[in-house]
Amino acid sequence: MRRRRHVPVPLPLRDGVDPVRVRMPPSGPGSDGTVRDHLLGRFPASAAELEELFASGGIVDDAGRPVAHDAPVRPGGSVWYHRALPEEPELPGDLPVLFEDEWLLAVDKPHGLPTTPRGAFVAQSALVKLRRARGEDRLSPLHRLDRGTAGVLLLSRDPGTRGRFQVLFQERAVTKEYEAVAGHRTGLRLPRLVESRIVKDRACLQAREVPGPVNARTAVAAAGPPFEDEEGTWAPYALRPETGRTHQIRVHLSGLGIPVRHDPLYPQVRPADAEDPCRPLQLLARRIALVHPVTGEPLVLESGRALRTGAGA
Numbered sequence: 001m002r003r004r005r006h007v008p009v010p011l012p013l014r015d016g017v018d019p020v021r022v023r024m025p026p027s028g029p030g031s032d033g034t035v036r037d038h039l040l041g042r043f044p045a046s047a048a049e050l051e052e053l054f055a056s057g058g059i060v061d062d063a064g065r066p067v068a069h070d071a072p073v074r075p076g077g078s079v080w081y082h083r084a085l086p087e088e089p090e091l092p093g094d095l096p097v098l099f100e101d102e103w104l105l106a107v108d109k110p111h112g113l114p115t116t117p118r119g120a121f122v123a124q125s126a127l128v129k130l131r132r133a134r135g136e137d138r139l140s141p142l143h144r145l146d147r148g149t150a151g152v153l154l155l156s157r158d159p160g161t162r163g164r165f166q167v168l169f170q171e172r173a174v175t176k177e178y179e180a181v182a183g184h185r186t187g188l189r190l191p192r193l194v195e196s197r198i199v200k201d202r203a204c205l206q207a208r209e210v211p212g213p214v215n216a217r218t219a220v221a222a223a224g225p226p227f228e229d230e231e232g233t234w235a236p237y238a239l240r241p242e243t244g245r246t247h248q249i250r251v252h253l254s255g256l257g258i259p260v261r262h263d264p265l266y267p268q269v270r271p272a273d274a275e276d277p278c279r280p281l282q283l284l285a286r287r288i289a290l291v292h293p294v295t296g297e298p299l300v301l302e303s304g305r306a307l308r309t310g311a312g313a
Contacts, residue, residue: 010064011080016131017122019080027075035059035079036069046083053081091124092277095133098301103158103294104165105130105139106301111150111280115141126153143169146247148264151178151285151303164293169244175289177240178249181282181307183258184226184235191221194256200246206265207247209255217242218252224309234261236309249283282307 011019022039039050039059053059057066059081067079092110099106107130109115114125122128131139142154142165156162168174198216200207219240226235235258239249247266253259254266261282264270284307289300 007078008062009080010060010062011082013131013137014082015123016128016137017082017085017117019082021078021080024073024075024077024079033073034069035067035071035073038073039079049084058082085122086120088121088124091121093129095126095130096304098152098303099299100157101292101295103156103161104292105155105157106288107153107155108303108305109145109150109153109285110305111148112277114147115144115153121147127155130155142166143244145285146250146281146283148262148281149283149285150280150305152288152301153285154288154301161294168290168293172242173290175240175287176244176285177238177287177289179223179284179286179307180237180239180249180253181234181261181309182237182253183261184233185257188256188258190237191219194218194220194252196252196255198245198248198251205269207245207251209251215243216245216248216252218249220252220256227309234309236307 007021009019009021013019022042024035024038036050036054040047043050050059051069054067054069059067059079061067061074061080062078091113093113094110095107097105098108107126109126113129114121116127117123117125123132127139127141131137136157138159139155139157140159140162142156142162145151145153154165156165195214195217196209197212197214198207199210219242221238223236223238226233228234237253237258239253241248245251250260250263250266254263259266262276262279263281263283264272264275284303284305287300287302289298291298
């Protein structure tokens with residue numbers, strides 16, 4: 001897997017939040033015109049905010065130089081700025097530390113909290129909450145958990161060694177174990193390895209399985225007896241993803257006819273206002289194991305959280 005090229009950020013963090021980066025179009029159609037026209041075309045709802053940023057010199061180029069409102073688009077370049085933070089509802093913020101040293105931080109993320117700023121949630125994300133609470137602007141996530149998924153989350157504390165941890169993920173030298181409460185299907189043979197090709201488009205909330213070379217593998221096993229309540233019949237499962245595609249476990253369980261309990265996206269997308277914080281997605285990143293790339297120490301990091309596996313869950 002190719003490593004992403006590091007891009008220097010020309011603006012400092014502001015209260016734990018990274019600046020926004022907007023890439024300019026490459027040479028060709030759309031590369032003429034001004035930076036102002038390009039930004040307003042992409043973010044028309046932010047017109048007043050963008051005008052204020054241009055006037056105050058708050059929009060800069062890759063070298064950190066203020067960009068004038070009439071500056072021509074520089075094909076392939078970027079502009080950076082700090083956007084006004086949205087008004088956000090308070091989300092769960094309990095992030096117990098499972099392990100830390102000078103290079104690595106492991107926390108136990110709660111259900112319902114995004115890993116990183118996205119959409120309507122910026123300050124209400126695990127990354128920004130931790131940066132603010134700990135006074136550590138250099139924190140950056142080494143992987144991501146879906147907003148609804150709880151459990152072990154690893155973050156780098158040192159940019160100089162972050163790449164060494166990322167290589168472990170890229171080379172699949174990190175073992176990840178999940179637990180889920182999902183539908184029960186009589187006759188489903190377990191354990192099994194589910195293999196498919198999963199793709200995710202930005203324009204669609206759901207990832208989907210498509211024909212083509214396999215890029216997603218999940219080992220699925222039963223983890224206990226099924227149980228019933230007024231909503232149906234459920235069962236606990238142990239899952240070991242061998243790859244890390246977006247929504248991989250949720251897609252694979254839904255494809256088996258046993259979607260994760262309280263999943264707002266699979267098999268069908270539910271309205272955003274239908275989410276109930278008292279009924280969180282029943283998916284937990286239970287355990288992560290790796291060999292520390294700096295110290296050589298074997299680490300097994302385990303969540304202290306539990307899923308609901310009985311009546312009334």
